[in-house]
Amino acid sequence: MRKDTQCVHSGTRKDPNTRGLNTPIYTSSSFEYLDAPENVYPRYFNTPNQKTLIDKLCALENAEDGLIFSSGMAAISTVMLTFLSSGDHVVLQKDIYGGTHHFVTAEFDRFGIQYTFVSNRTEEIEKAVQKNTKIIYIETPSNPLLLITDIEATARIAKANNALSVIDNTFATPINQNPLDFDIDIVAHSGTKYLGGHSDLCCGAVLARKELAGKIWSAAANFGGSLNAITCYLLERSLKTLSVRIEKHNQNARIIAEYLQNDSRIPKVYYPGLESHPGYETAKKQMQGFGGMLAFELGDAAQNPDRFLKNLKLITPALSLGGVETIICSPATTSHEKITDAERAELGITDNLLRLSVGVENAADIIADIDQALTAFNP
Template identity: 40%
Template structure:
């Protein structure tokens, strides 16, 4: 991993400015050219040097520069630096997708015979790594009940190379006590990794609670416009250097155009997340009043199992919620197509509202039996709140629920 000189702008944004200001300005100053006010998209695969001795020093990471875009690229580096500053990490490296960041981090840190302690409620793709891929390499995986912090802490105390957490979780938005569990991990010498995709650095900074590495699927809230795939790992310089080396050799490189789109999206991150969080709270409270809604999952609700922990470690409660309908999947089949202001799609964190059942979004890789074991009912709907007016979204949900009630009137008497 090449560490480029920090200009004065980046140094200031490491320490003093509000996150909204950092989201707009951080990480970009070094890469402006010819007076440009925006970071350029550098599509060049390779970078040339007339002086072969200087070229060698760049290749050996003794001087700053770029050699080949599978390794580093100016546009990509600006994106990494912005995320690094927002999360408060020592270093950052990017990937072609969020799952590439997660798998690359885990396969960098873990070797045969190691033990990893995690929770059952990780994103479906992450869960597959823990349940299917890591065990093939004789890595001991302990999946814990996400709501039982005593059990998680007890398993950590048995020893772990890595403690892997996600908070809020996807799709049931459960909360893990980051400070408590990271402390427990460090007591046994574990590397603590946190997926911060749902919260974003606007809402919480796991590094402030002691996390060694923070991971984002940048495809989601960071980019915010559903037009670019990407992932990023931020944290301790020594660990990020190892993760970067794994990524540069294995090749899951972030494309410069995607990096540019993610950079552009991040300029409005704080505005989007604030609006989405405020709207999600209103929608969650509305759903609690609806007779056809069986359960509502949102950490901002006092009824949430870990509401107190969420209040402690989150500045807002985020733009993600989920809920289940009476009438199981038949009700879901009626409800979803009636929504006017929602994409029915497997994505989240976008400016538009995006909705779908867990069985075709977060946990499509799992069987119905596996989803049931994870506490995910087939009628669970994941609702990613966009930046639309919340009253319009509420009216939209209401008319879709009315349609379900019209077609399945017996549900109102159960």
């Protein structure tokens, strides 16, 4: 089946009692065990609603197995703590979601786990690998600057050094990018974003080969970050339209990126689908679409980007991303507020940088709102 068909059909467990088309919401947290092939329990990641989702996401990511978590950070932290012990070392891309960056800097020292942050350049990633490196962690396109990291090269470096390659595929989604096809070992998602897609749920996912997923499962059952049946159902419902939503997100983001690039009031635009983006060629190689996320800088007149944000009428300044509605945020005061001023400066996350999560509205309406807000802000 092709991706749009998989979105609709893969994993569905039709209602055996009523012959209804949808997977019922199985609310039980207690399951009979005599003569059962396995013990079923929500924290074991194996209830029918959890398995439905795993089957659908495995189909979409070309994975053998996976787990559904209660948040993206539950997924990411569980993967890291499954494979890392005291004395181990991790190489991480610098420009990643601020929460992941903060997880590493706030928690790893007390476990005796060493880490090196590097740019997204293949040579730098390779140079940072040490004898005790166990994980190479990347995010592409990255949050918030939409940097593109070469997935195939990263997987190759990890294999050559007996390390695991892990990627956060949240921005791309399985519709635009399938990292396991490029030999990446483990794919993580914040399902709170595009997979959920309607800004009304929080969840995460991990997809991998059976053997690795089994190891992650052993730790995850101890850490306990599983997802409840009702949210599983909401996510299953959302995934049925993932492909059509992403197609529209891709289209809209490109139109808006081109508009911003041609507006003299906007000095910088970051979108991997623009030929001027430094990662354009790599993105073309590894992505089927360029995604719905972009970032741009306001000009010098923008002493206070909040003033621009307050002028917007349709677009909402809000946390998170990946929903059907267009939202905007200043990474310096939201997603990346916990990293230091010096780190932000080094990454190029200026106070004037705004990250736009382009929704599925009509692109002309989104552009009209940006235009009127810029005009009111910068007449």
